[in-house]
């Protein structure tokens with residue numbers, strides 16, 4: 001008796017929710033469960049795109065926040081794992097309007113090993129002068145502000161592509177070991193490119209920064225939404241200006257060797273949810289999802 005009462009209450013509850021949560025209910029009627037449960041494995045620097053029902057308003061993971069935006073009648077969220085992850089498993093709540101609990105995303109970080117670049121260089125090339133160090137710190141703060149600014153637009157309509165069909169000279173996450181001591185990690189992708197080679201945008205987006213930076217030289221940063229930025233560095237020439245809306249594969253500049261480099265190449269960076277992540281992973285996840293339903 002109690003069981004029937006409970007089922008009765010639950011079905012009333014679910015059906016009254018269905019009225020408010022219309023598209024979710026429709027989607028779930030075709031499926032099996034009302035409550036969404038997603039289990040995601042993420043390696044350091046990895047990105048995964050999840051398509052959630054339109055009723056979703058937020059993916060809440062404690063102090064971590066994942067940008068979420070509506071694209072083609074669904075809510076897109078790019079889940080990311082920071083390169084410097086503590087490999088902590090976490091549960092993120094999927095919330096609808098009025099913080100209604102729609103489900104759970106369980107994130108399981110996975111170990112991944114990255115290649116090491118052993119470099120022997122003159123000690124003065126490893127250490128920065130005080131002036132350069134001050135400049136580098138100031139520029140890092142300036143770029144953090146650009147990345148942190150809240151933006152609601154979404155420009156992407158198609159999957160991301162690697163900007164150049166060229167040889168990768170340094171993969172994401174490569175550890176840089178100078179004279180036997182680890183001095184950092186490469187949180188972008190280096191693509192072989194001679195000076196003057198035209199550099200296309202990896203997706204449609206808004207130009208949010210152009211300028212010369214100490215480490216990355218002439219740099220263009222694009223915002224694509226939701227929460228996704230790409231950057232193009234060491235350019236010889238910048239061919240766009242802040243505020244321009246560029247199409248996917250539109251030329252944003254010419255390859256070069258400006259900034260701290262040893263030779264000409266394109267450094268392609270991807271920044272999502274406060275982390276520099278692996279561009280190859282962004283291309284892969286948006287391509288897979290696009291084959292299904294982008």
Ligand SMILES: [Zn+2]
Nearest residue numbers: 188189190267
């Ligand atoms: Zn690079």
